[in-house]
Amino acid sequence: MPQLRRIAGFVDVSILRRNADSGVEFLVMTRWRSMAAIREFAGDDLVTAVVPPEVRAMMIEYDKAVRHYDIVE
Numbered sequence: 001m002p003q004l005r006r007i008a009g010f011v012d013v014s015i016l017r018r019n020a021d022s023g024v025e026f027l028v029m030t031r032w033r034s035m036a037a038i039r040e041f042a043g044d045d046l047v048t049a050v051v052p053p054e055v056r057a058m059m060i061e062y063d064k065a066v067r068h069y070d071i072v073e
Contacts, residue, residue, distance in 0.1 A: 004030065009037020022060060031071070038068070 004010045011031035018025050032038045035046070042050050049066050056062065 004041065007037060007041050009033040009040065035068070 001013055004013060009032050011033060013031075014029045016027040016029070032041075038046060042048075046068070047065050049062065049064055051059075051062055
């Protein structure tokens with residue numbers, strides 16, 4: 001997560017956790033100022049999840065695609 005803080009346009013990250021039948025489930029939510037900032041982090045493919053190999057190795061499964069939402073205030 002520290003590398004995210006170096007990206008212009010990164011706002012913050014929240015990690016939610018819950019117990020599930022298969023183990024522990026995590027939901028990672030990042031907030032960004034713009035899609036351009038997300039593109040700087042993820043590259044041109046804005047749908048494929050960016051999960052480092054060392055993190056993938058710890059998981060049973062993970063969502064390979066991400067969803068983008070606008071915050072409603």
